[in-house]
Amino acid sequence: MLIPFAKKSALVGLLVASAVAQPVIAADDYKLGLVTFLSGGAAGPFGVPAQNAANLVLETLNEGALPAPYNVKGINGRTIKPIYVDEAGGATKQSSEYRNLVERQGVDAVVGYISSGDCLAVPAVAEELKTLTVLFDCGTPRVFEDNSFKYVFRTGPTTTMDSVAASYYIKDIFPNLKAVSGINQNYSFGHESWADFYGSLKGLQSDIVVPTKQFPKIYAGQYGAEISALMVNSADVIHSSFWGGDMEAFLLQGAARGLFEDQTALLTTGESAMYRLSDQIPEGTILGGRGPFGIYAPDNALNRWFRDAYSKRYGTQPTYPAYKMVQGILGLKLATEQAAAKVSGQPTTEDVVSAFEYLEYEGPGGKVSMNMGKGHQASMEMVYGRYALKDGKPAVTDVRRYAAECVNPSDDMPANEWIEKGMPGAKCN
Amino acid sequence: MKYATTMIIGAGIALLAAGLFMPGWLTFLLTLAFAKGLVVMGLLLLMRAGLVSFGQGLYYCLGAYCVGIAGDYFETQNALLLILLAVVVCVALAAVIGLLLCRYRDIFFAMFSMAFSMILYGVLVKSSAFGSSDGFNVKPPLLFGWTPTGESGPFLAYGLAVVALVGVGIFVWRYLRSPMGYAGEAVRENEIRVEYLGASVRRIIYTKYLLAAAMAGLGGGITALAAGHIDPEMAYWTTSGEFVFIALMGGVGHAAGPVIGAVLFELLRTYAFQISPYTWQMILGISLLVIILYLPKGVWSLVERVTKGKPL
Numbered sequence: 001m002l003i004p005f006a007k008k009s010a011l012v013g014l015l016v017a018s019a020v021a022q023p024v025i026a027a028d029d030y031k032l033g034l035v036t037f038l039s040g041g042a043a044g045p046f047g048v049p050a051q052n053a054a055n056l057v058l059e060t061l062n063e064g065a066l067p068a069p070y071n072v073k074g075i076n077g078r079t080i081k082p083i084y085v086d087e088a089g090g091a092t093k094q095s096s097e098y099r100n101l102v103e104r105q106g107v108d109a110v111v112g113y114i115s116s117g118d119c120l121a122v123p124a125v126a127e128e129l130k131t132l133t134v135l136f137d138c139g140t141p142r143v144f145e146d147n148s149f150k151y152v153f154r155t156g157p158t159t160t161m162d163s164v165a166a167s168y169y170i171k172d173i174f175p176n177l178k179a180v181s182g183i184n185q186n187y188s189f190g191h192e193s194w195a196d197f198y199g200s201l202k203g204l205q206s207d208i209v210v211p212t213k214q215f216p217k218i219y220a221g222q223y224g225a226e227i228s229a230l231m232v233n234s235a236d237v238i239h240s241s242f243w244g245g246d247m248e249a250f251l252l253q254g255a256a257r258g259l260f261e262d263q264t265a266l267l268t269t270g271e272s273a274m275y276r277l278s279d280q281i282p283e284g285t286i287l288g289g290r291g292p293f294g295i296y297a298p299d300n301a302l303n304r305w306f307r308d309a310y311s312k313r314y315g316t317q318p319t320y321p322a323y324k325m326v327q328g329i330l331g332l333k334l335a336t337e338q339a340a341a342k343v344s345g346q347p348t349t350e351d352v353v354s355a356f357e358y359l360e361y362e363g364p365g366g367k368v369s370m371n372m373g374k375g376h377q378a379s380m381e382m383v384y385g386r387y388a389l390k391d392g393k394p395a396v397t398d399v400r401r402y403a404a405e406c407v408n409p410s411d412d413m414p415a416n417e418w419i420e421k422g423m424p425g426a427k428c429n
Numbered sequence: 430m431k432y433a434t435t436m437i438i439g440a441g442i443a444l445l446a447a448g449l450f451m452p453g454w455l456t457f458l459l460t461l462a463f464a465k466g467l468v469v470m471g472l473l474l475l476m477r478a479g480l481v482s483f484g485q486g487l488y489y490c491l492g493a494y495c496v497g498i499a500g501d502y503f504e505t506q507n508a509l510l511l512i513l514l515a516v517v518v519c520v521a522l523a524a525v526i527g528l529l530l531c532r533y534r535d536i537f538f539a540m541f542s543m544a545f546s547m548i549l550y551g552v553l554v555k556s557s558a559f560g561s562s563d564g565f566n567v568k569p570p571l572l573f574g575w576t577p578t579g580e581s582g583p584f585l586a587y588g589l590a591v592v593a594l595v596g597v598g599i600f601v602w603r604y605l606r607s608p609m610g611y612a613g614e615a616v617r618e619n620e621i622r623v624e625y626l627g628a629s630v631r632r633i634i635y636t637k638y639l640l641a642a643a644m645a646g647l648g649g650g651i652t653a654l655a656a657g658h659i660d661p662e663m664a665y666w667t668t669s670g671e672f673v674f675i676a677l678m679g680g681v682g683h684a685a686g687p688v689i690g691a692v693l694f695e696l697l698r699t700y701a702f703q704i705s706p707y708t709w710q711m712i713l714g715i716s717l718l719v720i721i722l723y724l725p726k727g728v729w730s731l732v733e734r735v736t737k738g739k740p741l
Binding site: 102 | 452453454457458461554555557560561562563564565566652656657658660662663695698699702703706707709710
């Protein structure tokens, strides 16, 4: 009676001990909380590439092997220890997990968040706990429009410029543009993407016609009815902010029915799938990458190193979520090191905050200027191109670049108001 | 009966006192767990009458949005006023929907309740004024001029949650021992007999539905004040499913079951997140499986086994 009980207890004890055992962390290590989707529909296209990039860059940083000016070991000489958290579970859950990262795990800073809902919920907690937080991927412009934060920065540009640049691009490519249709997911990102795109296009061409706009459910997977509607109400361009499995399903089902034979698809997040879906994307499709990332990234030493190291390690080229993650980590590193140069010893969070505000730096995607949202929100140039196969390999042609000042509102104006007023103050070439 | 009331109040005071020394993450986690516990206590009333609602998210979300919207438009941040409003609105809606729902049983009741909560979800996702699926931020609460800041921020919502829990806990405990409370189990066993005994089955179920809605609205309102952000996900069927999960985990045999279930669920989930960020869902699933296999009446049955001297 007693012996089986003892055996069971020993087994349970062993299991608990192994579960609780954590890697040894030295006192001067830099604990970095990293939050991306590790499960659910956004994990494949966004969360996992971002996490892969973080793994690669953190390891290289800890060896001090990144190209200059990022060749200081770790962050200001401190070895970085990543702590990963799954972004699943919704905004309330993420607020709770953020507290756990800071108060239970004692992280020095947090880099993360792909979902815009999480990016709206977490900053209030970050302010309360006075912890430096870098939002790397989420796109809603509302984060810094509705509030001003001290400890929160976003190194990724907002979705406004995806939509605005998309409208410029199709005006450039199709001089006789008459009609655009839309198919976007029925949630905030889909609604905002379409509203901004249509709003800015209307400002450029007031007689633009919209034969149909469709808002199917997110993760619907079947688009038979929507494709019929798009085929019956033919347009020159079909705007879509679909991503992940939804984009894949739409491309497959649309191509099978000849949807893309005389209408061109404009996929604002298309770059994130261009390697995985290289056989399915019709040539000529317009692809966006939420900034100068992936195939649109400029040719610099950092980018060359990143593409090479990433594809060697993971067997595929890095897509935009991977770039944005690296950009977030490097921004944090640079701000910390610039703050450290001004003080003796390790800088305080306040020191890093003032160094981070209005910081300008070179990421793997080129110049990042933290010049919006009172110095907390990055702006970058935006790029669009058309998909083409070169020697059987995915590539882009007709690439056009739009300067940051052309596709982003000036600091004090909310994005939807800026678009509604016809984008005043935009400086385009 | 007085002994139990004193016990519950004593536990509440102990929780409040402990809140002063707890780390912030635990305060926040317990606030959310207690808010969910409130919702599940309402669900417990329905489940004891044999009705499983997959739609408590409707009132949970509605309560939260009442707090968020009223805070924005009526420019009041008085926590008590906001929560009172949330409960009143939820009961008003339940009074209408309940008329239809209390005619249905079993799977039909479950599906109908879920359908109503999904309607709210659909409406909210379409409303860009309320931030569509991203939701919006709720202003930090006040209590009669006391503005908690910094470290004491999470404490106000925690205090509210504990007080609400004590109040509702005493009510549910006494209610379950009242004729109306026992009527729930009678309805589950044999509706015709209940009618022959002279009680109205519809009225019994209707009352329970209203009570459950009030408790869910209360829980939702507290969640909104604590989290500072709300989104339509609160009305999605997976949220309602979580409440059923918690009810099964804690057990519906006693008013304390839902609270224990909710705290256990939140603790289990947060440590599962920390220990294995890739397979935390599996840990949750296995835990529920183990509880169903070995403690079919929920975690509360452990307490009963000990107090009633049954073998483990």
